[in-house]
């Protein structure tokens with residue numbers, strides 16, 4: 001489903017934290033939400049997930065999200081928050097199974113379809129081997145993957161993931177991006193915030209660059225992640241290379257220290 005974010009504004013603590021952001025994401029696309037700390041990425045995502053009041057309009061296909069109730073929203077949008085807190089001493093499989101709750105009436109046992117979705121989500125996030133472990137006893141990165149599996153198990157048309165790769169080892173960062181890519185290839189709409197420029201450049205179809213709560217630029221990675229923009233938005237210089245998989249971008253210094261760019 002096409003996600004249309006139109007002229008969105010969010011005020012927090014009396015301050016406009018996001019203002020005038022418009023963005024459209026087509027099904028099948030992975031859009032990377034980038035920008036410095038405090039740019040408003042999480043705020044925009046939380047508004048999208050129905051956790052913050054906003055002005056403007058958000059629509060999923062023909063549906064205005066303002067008119068969608070909590071239960072229906074959970075069947076449309078899965079949201080993976082930046083803060084990875086597991087509150088309950090549940091087994092990993094039982095925690096991932098919570099992702100199926102929007103789809104089944106309270107108290108009804110998991111169906112074969114639910115179990116297949118749970119198995120698939122755990123495999124995609126490489127947590128199958130952890131299924132019987134207590135989730136709160138896992139490492140930080142393992143817990144992050146379990147929470148991501150819960151969001152994937154929700155099988156919503158839209159996935160909103162706030163820094164899902166942070167804290168993951170290199171292999172699991174790639175696993176995570178492959179999973180997002182696969183979900184998009186299946187027709188889902190994916191919005192993912194990232195700080196890793198190479199992951200963003202290689203795995204996202206488009207980059208939306210936020211700065212001070214506003215959209216500074218949006219478009220294909222190659223046109224957005226220019227030296228000038230990285231200097232302007234992040235204040236960094238970056239080493240740039242290409243291979244068959246696309247662009248490789250490694251931040252190397254703060255702008256000015258070596259006289260570049």
Ligand SMILES: Nc1ncnc2c1ncn2[C@@H]1O[C@H](COP(=O)(O)OP(=O)(O)OP(=O)(O)O)[C@@H](O)[C@H]1O
Pocket residue numbers: 012013015017035036037038039040041042043044082
């Ligand atoms: N409850 C709040 N009250 C007031 N200001 C807030 C509140 N929550 C967040 N902010 C401010 O909103 C701005 C945007 O925060 P947000 O978490 O959306 O940034 P971000 O782009 O996700 O950053 P990061 O990369 O660090 O995760 C920040 O300046 C932050 O201080």
